[in-house]
Amino acid sequence: MPRPRSRVCSMPGCPSIQTEPQCPTHRAERDRHQRRTTPTKVTRTYAEQKRRKAAVDTHRAKYGDWCPGYARPPHTATDLTADHIDEISLGGAPGGQLQVYCRSCNSSKAGRNRR
Ligand SMILES: [Zn+2]
Numbered sequence: 001m002p003r004p005r006s007r008v009c010s011m012p013g014c015p016s017i018q019t020e021p022q023c024p025t026h027r028a029e030r031d032r033h034q035r036r037t038t039p040t041k042v043t044r045t046y047a048e049q050k051r052r053k054a055a056v057d058t059h060r061a062k063y064g065d066w067c068p069g070y071a072r073p074p075h076t077a078t079d080l081t082a083d084h085i086d087e088i089s090l091g092g093a094p095g096g097q098l099q100v101y102c103r104s105c106n107s108s109k110a111g112r113n114r115r
């Protein structure tokens with residue numbers, strides 16, 4: 001096996017030399033940054049999707065095709081989706097309470113919370 005090539009850390013101004021593109025310090029920094037900015041995968045698990053679908057089904061059984069409205073009056077909507085009241089990216093618990101809105105309201109909610 002060929003010897004791994006050493007290189008300078010890709011972080012400008014960092015003189016560290018290692019075989020990875022970045023020194024351990026800056027790699028850890030980048031990982032931390034990615035964890036903060038990448039939405040957690042917990043929302044894509046089968047169990048979570050089932051939970052969201054159940055939340056929508058419960059809502060539909062109670063109210064029908066009805067969106068409570070986010071920053072707008074309640075209205076009829078057939079494309080209901082469940083989302084966390086507290087965005088996970090903002091520190092909400094992955095298993096936290098869900099709120100049902102139509103797709104359009106949910107995305108304006110997400111847009112408002114995003115920094
Ligand atoms: Zn570095």
Ligand SMILES: [Zn+2]
Nearest residue numbers: 067069102105
């Ligand atoms: Zn809506």
